[in-house]
Amino acid sequence: MIKLFDAxxxxxxxxxFNKAPNLIKTAxxxxxxxxxxxGVSENDWHLVKEMSDTYPCIIPSFGLHPWFITDRTPNxxxxxxxxxxxxxxxxxxxxxxxxxSHAKTDxxxxxxxxxxxxxxxxxxxxxxxxxxxRAFGDLLDIMKSLGxxxxxxxxxxxxxxxxxxxxxxxxxxxxxxxxxxMDKKETEAKKVVKSVPSDRILLETDAPDxxxxxxxxxxxxxxxxxxxxxxxxxxxxxxxxxxxVLSYVASLLDASKEEVADVSYKNAVRLFSYEGxxxxxx
Numbered sequence: 001m002i003k004l005f006d007a008x009x010x011x012x013x014x015x016x017f018n019k020a021p022n023l024i025k026t027a028x029x030x031x032x033x034x035x036x037x038x039g040v041s042e043n044d045w046h047l048v049k050e051m052s053d054t055y056p057c058i059i060p061s062f063g064l065h066p067w068f069i070t071d072r073t074p075n076x077x078x079x080x081x082x083x084x085x086x087x088x089x090x091x092x093x094x095x096x097x098x099x100x101s102h103a104k105t106d107x108x109x110x111x112x113x114x115x116x117x118x119x120x121x122x123x124x125x126x127x128x129x130x131x132x133x134r135a136f137g138d139l140l141d142i143m144k145s146l147g148x149x150x151x152x153x154x155x156x157x158x159x160x161x162x163x164x165x166x167x168x169x170x171x172x173x174x175x176x177x178x179x180x181x182m183d184k185k186e187t188e189a190k191k192v193v194k195s196v197p198s199d200r201i202l203l204e205t206d207a208p209d210x211x212x213x214x215x216x217x218x219x220x221x222x223x224x225x226x227x228x229x230x231x232x233x234x235x236x237x238x239x240x241x242x243x244x245v246l247s248y249v250a251s252l253l254d255a256s257k258e259e260v261a262d263v264s265y266k267n268a269v270r271l272f273s274y275e276g277x278x279x280x281x282x
Contacts, residue, residue, distance in 0.1 A: 001031040002261040005268035006239050007176045008156040008204035011037050012047040015225045016208045030240040038094040040065035061093035066110045088276025092121035093129025100133035127152040136160045147171040152271045162195035176202035179212030190252045203245050203264045208236035212244035
């Protein structure tokens with residue numbers, strides 16, 4: 001069976017947290033060996049840690065997502081540093097910059113908080129998982145000012161341009177693709193994916209978000225989100241759907257699924273084998 005590594009997801013998300021044991025079991029049965037589970041605020045870091053303590057397959061990441069910076073406490077950075085120091089198996093994430101319509105937070109604050117977290121990741125020699133929406137120029141400038149990043153930086157659900165790939169790659173960036181790639185025009189998606197060096201390609205689900213679009217011959221696993229009153233609200237992404245992302249990326253690269261799975265898995269294992277990580281211990 002093909003071995004896969006979900007380089008970025010949110011199994012602690014309140015919409016799926018109670019279903020996580022079943023999601024993980026099913027994903028493991030589908031050949032997903034590891035999941036990088038990213039916290040988004042101080043409110044969920046303990047859940048990520050709890051999941052990591054329970055499941056050897058989960059790589060924990062702690063960070064302050066740009067959408068949730070207004071929820072931070074005055075001591076958030078000290079808390080994050082202490083948590084990362086106490087948990088050497090943890091990476092940093094999800095952090096980032098967002099100028100899109102979903103971000104309701106002050107962009108100047110986003111930049112400051114992102115810089116502090118990126119500096120912390122570099123200081124502690126951990127990889128960082130980065131969210132970036134409509135801010136790639138600013139992101140590149142900040143990373144140039146603080147980099148390079150020998151431990152690596154993941155640009156998760158990468159939707160930036162092909163032209164920026166070489167500049168980011170020089171700084172130590174890995175490019176992770178999710179179901180969101182299917183929202184791009186196929187010609188653009190192909191150009192972006194083909195611009196990424198083979199040793200920097202990662203696959204992810206961003207579950208429970210980024211639901212992929214299967215072609216007619218593929219099946220998708222949906223997670224039903226239930227409201228507290230029992231009504232069904234919407235269908236969510238399952239980490240086992242990384243197979244659909246694999247198929248799409250392989251088709252864009254004119255490569256076999258086996259080749260892309262092998263390369264992306266080895267890349268993720270290398271990236272997440274920092275000192276103290278579960279992969280290094282194992």
